[in-house]
Amino acid sequence: MRLGVLDVGSNTVHLVVVDAQQGGPPTPMSNWKTPMRLVEYLDDKGAINKKGQERLFNGVALAKEMSEQFRCDEMLPFATSAIRSATNSEQVLESLEKETGVRLRILSGEEEARLTFLAVRRWYGWSAGRICDLDIGGGSLEMSLGTNENPDVACSVNLGAARLTKEWFVTDPPEKKTIAELREYIDSTLEDPVTQLLESGPLDLAVGTSKTFRMLARLTGAAPSSAGPRVKRVLTQAGLRQLISFISRMTAADRAELEGVSADRSHQVVAGALVAEASMRKLGIDTLHICPWALREGVIFRQTDQVLLK
Numbered sequence: 001m002r003l004g005v006l007d008v009g010s011n012t013v014h015l016v017v018v019d020a021q022q023g024g025p026p027t028p029m030s031n032w033k034t035p036m037r038l039v040e041y042l043d044d045k046g047a048i049n050k051k052g053q054e055r056l057f058n059g060v061a062l063a064k065e066m067s068e069q070f071r072c073d074e075m076l077p078f079a080t081s082a083i084r085s086a087t088n089s090e091q092v093l094e095s096l097e098k099e100t101g102v103r104l105r106i107l108s109g110e111e112e113a114r115l116t117f118l119a120v121r122r123w124y125g126w127s128a129g130r131i132c133d134l135d136i137g138g139g140s141l142e143m144s145l146g147t148n149e150n151p152d153v154a155c156s157v158n159l160g161a162a163r164l165t166k167e168w169f170v171t172d173p174p175e176k177k178t179i180a181e182l183r184e185y186i187d188s189t190l191e192d193p194v195t196q197l198l199e200s201g202p203l204d205l206a207v208g209t210s211k212t213f214r215m216l217a218r219l220t221g222a223a224p225s226s227a228g229p230r231v232k233r234v235l236t237q238a239g240l241r242q243l244i245s246f247i248s249r250m251t252a253a254d255r256a257e258l259e260g261v262s263a264d265r266s267h268q269v270v271a272g273a274l275v276a277e278a279s280m281r282k283l284g285i286d287t288l289h290i291c292p293w294a295l296r297e298g299v300i301f302r303q304t305d306q307v308l309l310k
Contacts, residue, residue, distance in 0.1 A: 002029070003303065004067030004075040005296045006060070008104055010039050010082035010138025010162045011211075011265065013059035016296050017070045026300045032066055034059045035264045038082035039139055039162040047088040053095065061100045076299055079104040080112055081139025081160055109156020113142035115298030117151040120207050122301060123293045129204030132197065134279050135294060136212040136272050138162035141279065145197045153200045155193040159186060161212055161265075161272035172251050174270060179248055182271070186278045194282045206285040208235060209294035211265065212272040217290045218260030219243055219269075229292035236287050237280045244273045 001021070007014040014033035018026035036059060041052025048056070060077075067075045083089050084106050097103045107115070113135070120133045133151075135142040139160035146152040168174070168182050208217070213235060218224060220239035223231045247255055248270050256266035280288060 001074070001304070002070065002072045003300060004063075004070065004072035005299055006063050006067070006075055006077040006102070006104075007296050007299075008056070008060065008077070008079040008083060009036070010080065010160055012036050013056070013063055014296070015063040015066055017067065017072060018300060020300050020304050022304050026297060030066070030070055032063070034062065036082075037138075037162060037264070038086075039160070039166050042082075042086065042166075045087055046085070048083070048086045048092055053092055056092070057096055057099045060096060060102050060104075064100055064102055074303075075102070076303060077102050077104050078107050078299065080107055080295075081109070081137055081156075081158070081163075084108070085139060085158065109140055109142060110154045112137075112140075112295060113144040113154035113156055114151060115302060116142060116209055116295045117144040117146065117154065117298070118149050118301055119293040119295070119297035120209060120291050121149045122297075123291050124205065124207070130201060131205045131207055132203040132283065132285070133207045133209060133291070134213070134276070134288070135209045136161055136275050137210060138268070141275055143193050143197060143279070145200055145203060153196050155196060157189050157193055159189055159275045161268040161275065164271040164275070165268040168271070169267075172267070173249055176248075179270075179274070182274060183278065186275055187282070190278055190282050194279075197283060203283075206280075206283070206288050207291045208276070208288040209291050211262075212269070213276065213288070213290055215260055215262070215265065215269060216240060216243065216273055216276055217288075219247070219258060222290065224260065233290040234287050235276070235280075235290060237277065237285065240273060240277045240280065244270070244277060247273065 017030040141159040144151040144154040217235040222233035252267040
């Protein structure tokens with residue numbers, strides 16, 4: 001079964017075409033994305049403005065065209081934090097469907113966390129024991145922990161790298177005082193979800209998913225993406241603290257010159273690093289293992305599982 005997985009996130013419109021089969025890993029056939037940065041197109045009332053909607057419609061239309069070219073049996077279109085939290089989300093969804101014929105499914109933060117956890121569990125297997133997964137997106141942070149394919153605890157908070165960058169950083173590089181205040185805000189916001197995770201029991205393996213964690217791991221010495229998905233990559237709390245002190249003094253343009261940092265995300269890597277460090281510190285995680293599978297793979301597995309049950 002050929003699936004086109006359309007992920008409309010805060011940073012990109014991302015289409016992954018895979019050949020999926022029951023009981024096996026998805027085989028990638030095509031990977032296409034275009035920058036979106038929807039968080040930057042929110043007006044004072046939290047609504048996606050006209051320019052942002054135009055970019056969204058164009059990106060989704062292109063993705064639909066590509067899925068048709070690859071003769072996908074089904075397209076699985078979904079959206080996450082940026083559209084989920086927009087005050088005009090329903091109007092945007094209706095207009096998008098009229099313009100492109102694509103109806104996006106809005107995933108809740110908890111759904112995001114659970115689907116990502118499913119992908120992580122299938123990558124590491126049952127022998128990994130109790131897994132804690134952290135996923136930093138553009139608009140939100142998802143956290144989950146459990147022993148089975150469905151985590152015991154799954155939660156989401158608005159601590160996405162793009163969102164925090166837009167709301168907190170007015171200078172480039174950010175001022176030390178702003179970074180200190182943002183640290184306090186992140187710590188405060190994490191209190192309740194971290195308590196839920198810790199109360200659910202100890203963990204055997206700590207995992208990080210998302211482009212942000214892969215980028216941070218690369219900046220602290222992990223292998224590049226060209227080495228392949230099966231190479232072990234980790235991010236340590238000590239290495240992350242050192243990295244923050246370095247990149248927080250750089251401009252976005254200078255950070256974009258670092259190996260492993262994409263130009264379209266260089267402006268938000270500091271905020272992402274602060275969220276990663278706070279999450280690891282408060283959960284007592286010294287080393288985080290980077291998983292190549294995340295939300296999109298979780299969506300694929302959920303779809304193939306449902307087909308199997310029919």
